Amino acid sequence: MSETPAFIEPPSLGVDRALTNAATLAAEGLSVRFSGLLAISDVTIRQARHEILGLIGPNGAGKTTLVNCLTGFQKPSEGRVMLGDEDTAGWSAARFRAHGIARTFQAGRLFKDMTVAENVEVTGVGLGLGLKAAREHAMAMLGWIGLADKARAKAGTLAYTDQRRLGIARALVLSPAFILLDEPAAGMSDAECEELMTLVSAIPKTFTSGVLLIEHNMRVVMGISHRVQVLDGGKTLAEGLPAEIQKHEAVMAAYLGMEA
Amino acid sequence: MRDFLIRHQTPALLVAGLVVVTVLGVLTGNETVQVTLTEMFIRLVVVVGLWVFIGNSGIISFGHIGFMGVGAYAAAWASAEPGFKQIMLSGLPVFLQENQYPFAFAIIGATLLPALVALLLGIALMRLAGTAASIATFAVLMIVNSVYANWDSVTAGSSSIIGIPTVVGPWVAVGFAAGAVVTAYLFQVSRLGLMLRASRDDEVAARASAVEVKRMRLVAFVLSAAIAGAGGGLYAQFLGILTIDPFYLGLTFITLAMLVVGGMSSLSGAVAGVFAVTIIVELLRIAERGVSLGALDLGLPLGSQEIGLGVLMALILIFRPNGLSNGRELVWPGAAPAAKAPAGRTLSPELTGDAAPSP
Numbered sequence: 001m002s003e004t005p006a007f008i009e010p011p012s013l014g015v016d017r018a019l020t021n022a023a024t025l026a027a028e029g030l031s032v033r034f035s036g037l038l039a040i041s042d043v044t045i046r047q048a049r050h051e052i053l054g055l056i057g058p059n060g061a062g063k064t065t066l067v068n069c070l071t072g073f074q075k076p077s078e079g080r081v082m083l084g085d086e087d088t089a090g091w092s093a094a095r096f097r098a099h100g101i102a103r104t105f106q107a108g109r110l111f112k113d114m115t116v117a118e119n120v121e122v123t124g125v126g127l128g129l130g131l132k133a134a135r136e137h138a139m140a141m142l143g144w145i146g147l148a149d150k151a152r153a154k155a156g157t158l159a160y161t162d163q164r165r166l167g168i169a170r171a172l173v174l175s176p177a178f179i180l181l182d183e184p185a186a187g188m189s190d191a192e193c194e195e196l197m198t199l200v201s202a203i204p205k206t207f208t209s210g211v212l213l214i215e216h217n218m219r220v221v222m223g224i225s226h227r228v229q230v231l232d233g234g235k236t237l238a239e240g241l242p243a244e245i246q247k248h249e250a251v252m253a254a255y256l257g258m259e260a
Numbered sequence: 261m262r263d264f265l266i267r268h269q270t271p272a273l274l275v276a277g278l279v280v281v282t283v284l285g286v287l288t289g290n291e292t293v294q295v296t297l298t299e300m301f302i303r304l305v306v307v308v309g310l311w312v313f314i315g316n317s318g319i320i321s322f323g324h325i326g327f328m329g330v331g332a333y334a335a336a337w338a339s340a341e342p343g344f345k346q347i348m349l350s351g352l353p354v355f356l357q358e359n360q361y362p363f364a365f366a367i368i369g370a371t372l373l374p375a376l377v378a379l380l381l382g383i384a385l386m387r388l389a390g391t392a393a394s395i396a397t398f399a400v401l402m403i404v405n406s407v408y409a410n411w412d413s414v415t416a417g418s419s420s421i422i423g424i425p426t427v428v429g430p431w432v433a434v435g436f437a438a439g440a441v442v443t444a445y446l447f448q449v450s451r452l453g454l455m456l457r458a459s460r461d462d463e464v465a466a467r468a469s470a471v472e473v474k475r476m477r478l479v480a481f482v483l484s485a486a487i488a489g490a491g492g493g494l495y496a497q498f499l500g501i502l503t504i505d506p507f508y509l510g511l512t513f514i515t516l517a518m519l520v521v522g523g524m525s526s527l528s529g530a531v532a533g534v535f536a537v538t539i540i541v542e543l544l545r546i547a548e549r550g551v552s553l554g555a556l557d558l559g560l561p562l563g564s565q566e567i568g569l570g571v572l573m574a575l576i577l578i579f580r581p582n583g584l585s586n587g588r589e590l591v592w593p594g595a596a597p598a599a600k601a602p603a604g605r606t607l608s609p610e611l612t613g614d615a616a617p618s619p
């Protein structure tokens with residue numbers, strides 16, 4: 001991983017990037033019902049650009065479902081998702097990405113039979129770049145995240161942590177306005193978590209992207225988040241600065257207690 | 261020039277191989293060999309067309325032999341003798357009934373009509389998820405079959421269309437086979453091909469990478485139907501006589517078997533599968549005919565062809581699930597651009613894992 005990440009200038013797209021420059025991504029009064037089960041009920045969350053927002057909560061709290069709503073993979077039963085002033089109702093997942101809302105997956109979901117470089121190129125091409133520009137941008141991204149030497153390897157053959165990093169590189173193509181990371185540190189050692197923290201905390205400055213960080217590792221979330229929101233049973237339990245959340249009694253009881 | 265060839269060595273090697281085989285076949289001067297070769301190249305066009313969709317999208321299609329049939333009839337409508345068409349195909353538009361168009365025109369029709377049909381059907385089909393789409397493509401095959409078997413005034417129903425000029429020999433067929441290979445390759449390494457291959461590996465992640473998956477699938481579906489249709493057009497102008505019967509389950513099975521045997525995730529695999537299955541089928545056919553040793557007739561029972569092919573497919577699926585090509589593309593040994601050659605492989609030319617050679 002490069003120690004002093006330089007801003008990676010995205011190649012020009014030649015399309016209107018105004019929406020990509022929206023200052024906020026927000027869910028307002030969001031509820032999701034799965035055949036009777038209320039996975040999320042009346043959640044409001046507001047993510048600003050240049051901000052790292054931690055999202056925590058026990059398993060089954062509804063974090064992934066919320067991210068699915070914010071990226072077009074899940075239609076909310078109630079409420080709406082706003083990108084700046086724009087209501088995103090009816091947008092496809094591809095359209096969300098085209099408007100600068102990127103994500104990674106808890107399960108990784110790499111294109112495992114394609115090369116590491118191709119994994120990153122796909123997003124560039126999907127966003128309208130030509131093959132050559134997409135390839136150059138992909139190499140710049142891989143250089144930044146420290147995978148340049150593995151560019152021609154099959155993604156499926158990468159070590160676990162490298163797969164996680166590739167997922168992040170793929171999502172950061174063309175500097176999205178927002179990137180939503182779903183448990184990027186899961187299964188990592190302490191040293192690897194440390195590296196990841198450096199990497200993620202560099203994202204807002206390097207890519208001018210707001211980061212929504214779902215993570216169970218408290219040291220990671222509390223260490224790099226500017227603000228933290230806590231979900232429990234599909235509802236917002238608390239929201240505030242990391243220091244406040246760590247002192248919050250209900251949160252301690254519901255969640256942190258079992259970690260300690 | 262050298263760089264260009266190294267970069268695009270897979271289609272270059274495949275085309276060179278096809279030409280060499282054709283030269284050798286024609287040099288034998290043997291009629292049967294040339295007919296077998298012509299038929300194999302026509303199948304190759306169809307299988308490569310099938311691969312454009314299946315190989316890149318990962319969705320099995322059972323419908324493409326239907327598109328081949330649509331192409332064959334389009335070519336027949338254009339090129340059959342007007343005398344026959346005016347009597348037997350009175351439902352055809354007048355411009356087709358009264359004229360006999362040249363081969364080039366017939367092939368263009370054989371390419372465009374299936375593409376149009378695929379576009380209309382594909383808009384509905386590509387909304388379905390993978391397995392459901394596969395099953396729906398089977399319906400395409402059945403619909404084409406029953407429409408063409410019963411629409412007497414334009415297809416002559418269960419009787420044949422005759423009077424189609426037979427202008428397709430080994431050289432014409434190999435020309436189209438090479439064209440199909442090059443087209444398929446260009447699609448594979450194009451932006452669209454890259455996005456479609458991503459959706460094959462993980463559809464959800466592809467959507468998160470801004471890929472409009474359904475649109476990509478539709479494009480590939482239409483292109484592959486066009487190529488399969490061209491194969492149908494060649495078939496009509498090779499045989500000179502046409503019924504809808506051959507465009508059904510048997511051919512669907514054999515073309516899919518070719519893809520499975522060769523390995524459907526690479527273009528080289530599609531080509532290898534056509535060769536391998538053709539050789540096996542020809543050998544079994546000879547064995548079925550048997551040899552006479554004095555009073556003794558030695559031969560395999562009829563039906564051995566189908567059984568042999570089925571066994572071959574099962575063996576491949578069990579022992580080499582990615583087919584003969586193992587999902588790799590054909591490249592010249594040592595010439596793979598910056599590719600790590602797998603250690604211990606000395607096959608020549610060898611197969612390495614780079615579907616799309618990068619500069």
Ligand SMILES: Nc1ncnc2c1ncn2[C@@H]1O[C@H](COP(=O)(O)OP(=O)(O)O)[C@@H](O)[C@H]1O
Pocket residue numbers: 034037039057058059060061062063064065066
């Ligand atoms: N597609 C789905 N169908 C039915 N139930 C679901 C689905 N996705 C999630 N759930 C349920 O919704 C709840 C929230 O899940 P999830 O958002 O994955 O939680 P988290 O990411 O916080 O662990 C869980 O009870 C889960 O079982």
Ligand SMILES: [Mg+2]
Pocket residue numbers: 063064065106
């Ligand atoms: Mg989750």
